[in-house]
């Protein structure tokens with residue numbers, strides 16, 4: 001394994017950012033290659049600890065000559081967000097300088113060619129970081145972007161062009177749900193990892209072995225040794241199932257038994273009032289249309305101080321907020337409905 005340090009120039013003299021990259025060289029040039037990154041939203045750490053738990057298995061595979069395809073690992077993908085503290089609170093989701101979400105504004109190249117990347121010399125540091133992350137990941141057959149939600153199940157975002165071909169990956173990782181999307185207008189990292197291949201010739205696109213996904217490892221507080229070990233095993237099973245690592249002792253993943261739904265089936269449930277949220281449901285709960293999901297307490301002690309929110313359709317609770325304070329219009333939860341949501345928000349995934 002080789003470790004190198006990436007350097008991203010900051011927006012003023014004397015400021016720069018660094019992050020490590022680990023590379024395992026594969027023995028077989030024809031074998032699929034894999035790229036894993038975590039903490040693009042810099043405060044989302046379940047993927048960081050999962051990578052840490054995965055490294056001993058990769059080192060062992062390397063020592064035993066079982067690494068077939070190249071593996072590139074970026075455990076801290078966002079040193080800019082990692083350093084952002086505002087009044088004592090960490091702010092890892094948006095770049096404070098531009099107010100841009102760190103998982104938006106990635107270049108969506110027309111073809112998988114790093115030469116097409118825009119010149120970011122005169123752009124901001126966040127643009128330089130995004131360009132570099134695309135450059136590091138481009139050309140790998142498997143690209144995993146490890147995130148987490150607020151409170152949630154373990155689930156994957158997958159482009160429709162890779163489904164159901166990636167069902168084995170979902171099974172290997174042991175996630176609970178898969179959300180399928182088809183359109184990226186905002187430039188997510190996952191979009192930057194799959195859209196360039198949509199019009200590529202078959203021998204470049206290689207859709208039979210391509211993997212690109214945003215992995216949502218449950219909630220922001222699910223940073224835990226046992227979960228990290230289980231997630232690392234899931235990542236390892238995926239790498240073995242897709243031929244990046246050889247391990248004859250490992251059985252092939254079974255069929256995926258979790259929830260699969262298109263993005264337009266997700267009801268985000270905006271809060272009708274501001275106040276304190278009293279949830280009736282938690283991630284994983286199955287609900288029927290009309291079931292109470294939450295009560296917003298907006299005028300404590302007053303007779304009409306509560307507003308209830310009900311399920312618009314049958315489905316499974318995918319996520320909810322980790323904090324209980326809410327403003328009117330903010331999303332209460334994600335309900336993965338059995339049918340298309342009445343206020344379906346097409347386009348970009350909400351990660």
Ligand SMILES: [Zn+2]
Nearest residue numbers: 041147148351
């Ligand atoms: Zn995220």
